[in-house]
Amino acid sequence: MRDTSDSVKGPHEQGADEGVRVVVVGKGGVGKSTLTAMLARSMARWGARVVAVDADEQRNLGATLGIDLDTLAHIVPLAQSVEYVEEKTGAKPGDGSGAMLRLNPDTSDIVDRLAVEAPDGVRLLTMGGVQRAGGGCLCPENSILAAAMANMRLRRGEVVIMDTHAGVEHFGRALARGFDRALVVVEPTFNSVQVGLDTARLANDLGIETIDLVVNQCRREGDLDTALSCLDRLGGFAFSSVTELPFDERVVVSEPSIGELLDDTPLAKAIQALARRLFSRTIDEARRDDYLSVGH
Ligand SMILES: Nc1ncnc2c1ncn2[C@@H]1O[C@H](COP(=O)(O)OP(=O)(O)OP(=O)(O)O)[C@@H](O)[C@H]1O
Ligand SMILES: [Mg+2]
Incomplete structure (x- = not known):
């Protein structure tokens, strides 16, 4: 029997919704993939079972996580995984003929079946073709993407972190059903x-x-204030927290992988502080204070 103890679970399963489900958004080029990869690998090093989801059709996240180019070249994104899409929806990708589709298939085996291993034990799930997910098109690939996104319910110690293309309007409600942060x-x-x-x-x-x-x-000092004053001028927003990350030349030098930046750079430390706050939500409450005070 397959051991699914470390899989992303379906919403109906016991213990669901105790994990962390984060989507990373923002304008093109601001550093979404870099941040996603550094958070994912930091949390995985602390023992989280991390699934990193690449929902950007440019598919940079694998290389940023440090997956080798040969492995990357062989990844088939979910939207093009013919066998999986057909098994789950009853129709092949590209079949927009209006055949009867199962619109909310059970995708709880998706990580076991389609994810690729990245360094530190992170598993990468590549969506592909997500730009129309949740939109009007009732084709099988959109159905599976929307279902995969909406059904992200996790158990304690599990983290899903999703890197996106600039703008998220195409995700529609599937996004909010799958992600709480x-x-x-x-x-x-x-x-x-x-x-x-x-x-x-x-x-x-x-x-x-x-x-x-x-x-x-x-x-430089003052950059954070510059961003916050732009925010005020635009009408403001009640963010739950604000994190400042430094510019670090080594990010560019070590491209595409962030692997070498994880240990003791100021950027890594700032990202780890954020990762600790995210990850602490999924560990036992009894351990939470110890965890946050000791740090990792
Ligand atoms: N803190 C940082 N310090 C220095 N360079 C950074 C930092 N964060 C990101 N970068 C660099 O900025 C560029 C854009 O980063 P990244 O690819 O992570 O952005 P993105 O938001 O994912 O972009 P896209 O929208 O194109 O997917 C990259 O060259 C990356 O190495
Ligand atoms: Mg990116």
């Missing part, structure tokens, strides 16, 4: 804050409970 990434620039704010409001409208702000690529 959004990290809105901005740089200290007016334009990125404006996009971040729009995204935060949309996430809020969709019903995502907790929305955090991450101000990335801060080069």
